[in-house]
Each structure stands twice: as C-alpha cells, then as structure tokens.
Amino acid sequence: MHPFTPLRRAWVPIAASIGVLAHQGDQAVRWVVDLSALLRLAALAGVLVLFGVYGFLSWWFTHYSVTDTELRIRTGLLFRRTAHIRLDRLQAVDVTRPLLARLTGVASLRLDVIGTEEKDQLAFLGEQEAVALRAELLARAAGFAPEEAVRLGEAPQQELLRVGPGQLVASLLLSLGVWAALAGGLVAPVVVWWFSSSPWAAVVTLLPMLGAVWAGTAGRFLTEYDWRVADSPDGLRLDHGLLDRAHETVPPGRVQTVRIVEPLLWRRRGLVRVELAVAGSKNDLLVPVATRDAAHAVIARVLPGVDLEALDFSGSPRAGSRWVVPVWWKGYALAVSPEVFAARHGRLCRRTEIVPHAKVQSVRLTQGPWERARGVADVHVDTGANATVTARLRPAPEAAALLYEQAARSHTSRAAARPDRWMTEPSP
Numbered sequence: 001m002h003p004f005t006p007l008r009r010a011w012v013p014i015a016a017s018i019g020v021l022a023h024q025g026d027q028a029v030r031w032v033v034d035l036s037a038l039l040r041l042a043a044l045a046g047v048l049v050l051f052g053v054y055g056f057l058s059w060w061f062t063h064y065s066v067t068d069t070e071l072r073i074r075t076g077l078l079f080r081r082t083a084h085i086r087l088d089r090l091q092a093v094d095v096t097r098p099l100l101a102r103l104t105g106v107a108s109l110r111l112d113v114i115g116t117e118e119k120d121q122l123a124f125l126g127e128q129e130a131v132a133l134r135a136e137l138l139a140r141a142a143g144f145a146p147e148e149a150v151r152l153g154e155a156p157q158q159e160l161l162r163v164g165p166g167q168l169v170a171s172l173l174l175s176l177g178v179w180a181a182l183a184g185g186l187v188a189p190v191v192v193w194w195f196s197s198s199p200w201a202a203v204v205t206l207l208p209m210l211g212a213v214w215a216g217t218a219g220r221f222l223t224e225y226d227w228r229v230a231d232s233p234d235g236l237r238l239d240h241g242l243l244d245r246a247h248e249t250v251p252p253g254r255v256q257t258v259r260i261v262e263p264l265l266w267r268r269r270g271l272v273r274v275e276l277a278v279a280g281s282k283n284d285l286l287v288p289v290a291t292r293d294a295a296h297a298v299i300a301r302v303l304p305g306v307d308l309e310a311l312d313f314s315g316s317p318r319a320g321s322r323w324v325v326p327v328w329w330k331g332y333a334l335a336v337s338p339e340v341f342a343a344r345h346g347r348l349c350r351r352t353e354i355v356p357h358a359k360v361q362s363v364r365l366t367q368g369p370w371e372r373a374r375g376v377a378d379v380h381v382d383t384g385a386n387a388t389v390t391a392r393l394r395p396a397p398e399a400a401a402l403l404y405e406q407a408a409r410s411h412t413s414r415a416a417a418r419p420d421r422w423m424t425e426p427s428p
Contacts, residue, residue: 001062002106002124064122068146071111071137073120089114090141091254092235092281093134095247097127102245109134112251112281119282138234138249157232160298163288168224171273171289174265176348178216185209224288229298236286236301250286254278255302256359256383258286260295260352267350274299277385303340303356311335311342316393320374324393334391339413341381341406343391353389355381357406357413365403367396379403381410 057077064073071090073083092112101107107130108123125133131154139149172178188209193202225242236250257277266272272295274287286302287295296308313333321329331347342354360381367377377399379391394402 091251097245099243157230161229163227256385262350277387279384320376321393360410
C-alpha cells in the first residue's frame, strides 16, 4: 500500500483516545493539570509515537495480490484476516479520492461484490496505480487473460451528461423538502423553548434539525457537485464530489429498476432526477438533476431499446379508486411495453418506476377487502434488488390478466437479456 496509509490508520486509536477522554471529562482534566509541563510534552510525544507505530505496523502487515481467479486482501496485526474476492463476482470497482488523499496524490478502491452488503476497500494506493488496478480487475472480471487485462488499461469513455453548479443549486432551491427542513429547523427549537423555558432543550431539538438541513442542502451540493456521466465498455461511469471526489461505475446488466423523480416545482422547468436499483450495489443515483430529454438519453444507455416517450400510461379507474384512495388516486398509472413494466405514483412528487421484463423475479396480485368491494386490485413485480414496483388500483379483471401476462413476458425476455459481465455484448 502507499506510504501515506499509516497516517490514515493512526487515526483509529487517536479517535478512540479522544472518545475515552471526552467520556472521563473532569477526571482527565484533573490528571493533566497535576502533571508538569515537561511530563505533559513527554506524554504527548509518547502517545504520538505509539499511534505512529500502530499505523506503521498495520500498514506493514497489509498486502494484496491478484491471481487468475480472485483478489486477496490480507490484513491484521494480531489477528490475521484474508479476504478472497472472486473476480467473476465483481460488479463495480469505485475509485474514491477524499480531500486529504487528493492533496497527497493517493486514492482508494472500493470493491462492490455480488452477495455482500459492505464493500471491501484498498486504501491507499497511488492515483495512477489505483486507476491501473481498477482497469485490470474489470478486464479480468470480463474474462480477459491476465496478460491481456494488464495490456488493455483504462477503457475509453464518452461523456453523456454534466450537471453544472448553477443547475444543482437551482434544483435545491426548487425542492419543497429543503424548505420544509429549513422551516422545521427554525420553528421547532423556538416552540420547544417557549413551552419548556429551557435553552438546552431547544439546543437538543436544534441539532438534529441542523443535521437534516445540512444533509438536504450543503451535504447534497458537496456530494453531487460537478456530476458527470460517461459511457464506456465497462458501464456508465459517474464522477462527482467537491471535497471528496468519487469515481463510480454502474455495471451493465445489473440495473433492476430505473426511477424517474419529478418534484412539483421541477416539473414546470422540465427537470427530473434519475435513481437506480442495482442488484447487490449501493450506487443508487444516476442523475441528480437534468432536463427530461437529457435524462432520457442517459436512461437509453441503461435500458437499450426502450422508448420512454412511447410509453402509454393509463390511469386508475375513477369509479373504484376514488373510494379506496381519495384524491391521490389520480397519481397512479400503468404502462406496459414489449420491453418494460412501468408504474407511476404521486401527485406532488411524481415517481415513475421502470422495470425491464427480464429483471422481474416474481409477480403478485393483492386485494384487500375494501379493494374487493370496489373492484380494484394491486399488481406487484419483485426484482433482484429486493425492490418492488406496484401498479396500484387496477380494475380486477385487468389485474388478473396482467398477472399471468407479466409472468410470461418475464420468462421469455430473459433469453434476449444483455449479459451482466463487463466489456461484452449479447450474442447475436
């Protein structure tokens, strides 16, 4: 690993020590006051040396190797741990560059493996070494021989979309959730102070509110700043971040669901947000904000052959739906094409969820007693990303027919589905 790594590893015991001192509080202060100035400096120097030795040894005993079939990561100073990551189970390799790492010219690799919740990580490598190793791992995951995988290097890319800072700021200002969080952050502490007459209670109420406001405004801006989407043989590449720069990959063939989000104030300007459900991955955002045409062009790379403009949505029937879900029933709609199953819901914030037939794992029909009385039913399609897309409040005869038709479409569509591997194309 890169020689910068020991500095990162040393922060683990430093953070633990700070936590212990904060927990002890007054006792720690009394202990420090009782020491002379010379002993304080000696104790501080000893602690820094101890933490530095820990960081150095943890770095010294961390190794990785790439074999023909797997990536092995061996770590541990007292207790050894060896992770065996099968290359044919890799579905994404992300390069991340935190702010301090960018200043020192290093990067970390985050490995997204099918069937695991957490990502294994290699931190830190030199930037060039990290990019080269990522390219080699992806090439080997695609089935290339080791020598050829090294020779291929980083796959070329073509930029499809870039979100400018102005457009990102405008999208945040037009989000009702941001204004609701700001209003709550201002009003709730005042109300608590008024009824409790305790400033501390108001502060305790204010802190989580500030966290929510930060996450929805400045936090999103820092994360989604300079968002770029590029097309390459190994999938769609996402680059973003102001302080911490991330380079992520949306693996081909692993996208289970595409969700188009249209908040109320965005619709007048023709803006949308595109989210994903990817099997075994936590990369769930494709486009933070873009015009509808630009977003559809990117979705076309994820769902080849799907014409979103041609989807013909039919709403839920007025006769039965308005008694089951008053007012909001108008937001439900369904469209089925030869390629996808698409359901829409929401009136203030409209969400359209699109599932390729080949990604449907199961189909279910549910009907509560009130729905039976009104002659409507819900049809659910489940995908491999533990997600469900629901067509709500369909006429009961239509829902029953849709259940069997969708099962048949899903079965026949898998034969022509694009592969899950990188750098490959479907067989003719």
